[in-house]
Amino acid sequence: MKKISFLLILVLIVAACNNTANTDQTNTDNTETTQQEAVIKIAIINVSGMDCGGCETTIAGALNEIDGVTEAKASFTEQQAKVKFDSSKTGIEEFKAAIEGKGYTVEGIEVVEYTDQSAEPTE
16 A cells, blocks of 8 residues: 555656656747847838927937837937837837827838848937
8 A cells, every 4th residue: 555655656756757848848848939029120211300309309319218229319410210120019100109299290101121230220
């Protein structure tokens, strides 16, 4: 009887360990899937109404507050803002709303893959 009880306990322990290992593997797989879905992109936004450095600061600040934006810069001389963002978290509608909410007009938005280094936000 002692041998059967011992074997039963041993089987339960092994089964519990295997279940924990499978759960850990599933969590790792889900994390990898989520990370793969994150795609970094650059939005080049044509903005009218900027006429000074304060305008640049206002627009960049509004864009940088958006969840998923990793970097945003604006240039009144180019009448443009560039936003580096995670497209799984945010997108152009949020950018347009943030800029127009500050009183500026969005004339157009072009989105490019982050691999295009020339589109990188710069000061």
